[in-house]
Amino acid sequence: MGMPGLPERGDKTTRLEAFVDAAFAFALTLLAIAGDHIPTSGEELWSALRGLPAYAASFLLIVRFWSGHAEWSRRYGLDDAASRRLSLLLVFLVLVFVYPMRIVFAVLFASLSNGFFPANFAMTSFRDVSLLFLTFGVAFGSLGAVMALLYRHAWRERDRLGLDARERIELRMAWLQWALIPAVALVSILLALAIPATRDSASGWLLGLPGFIYFTLNLATPVVRRATRRQLALLPREA
Incomplete structure (x- = not known):
């Protein structure tokens, strides 16, 4: 980032x-x-x-x-x-x-x-799997949210900092990338709460879905960076 x-x-x-x-x-x-x-x-x-x-x-x-x-x-x-x-x-x-x-x-x-x-x-029941996903989602999501707020604060101070056009685009990119973390973590938490922690769900891939959802971050990051490069390419050379 x-x-x-x-x-x-x-x-x-x-x-x-x-x-x-x-x-x-x-x-x-x-x-x-x-x-x-x-x-x-x-x-x-x-x-x-x-x-x-x-x-x-x-x-x-x-x-x-x-x-x-x-x-x-x-x-x-x-x-x-x-x-x-x-x-x-x-x-x-x-x-x-x-x-x-x-x-x-x-x-x-x-x-x-x-x-x-x-x-x-010790994993004593299938509910412990959901508990682990909930714990990780809260931890990862809250840390990502704080980082997103730090970059949002920098955006609010963009005029005082004297950020030029390129810096503002790059700042928005970093802000968006960090904001994706709590967004995906929230989806994972909701899935962990919604999917029943039973033997039936454990026999398939549903119980692991709250963890698999984090792989979407690896897909979203290149998309954000590609969009940023396009925005930078549109800037006048003197910017």
């Missing part, structure tokens, strides 16, 4: 940006050590290594939001009250959902590998 070639207005690290960076680093530390201990045998070491896929997926997801906030800070350099509130809310949500997100990925990889990758989470 970067915007290459655009000027950076946040050329100096603010206290807010430093705090957010430190909080994200702490979240990644929690992700790595929460509930774990140093292996004391080869069997425990092997079990810990099999948890790497879930850790890697969680790591990449958290880094995605950290990178988005860092990009926003560098591009617009905003450090007002609204920026601080939204940034602190982003940190709060990351710290709240960091371990639940790892559980979701652990269960996913355990299911895909037929138990080879450990879940370390």
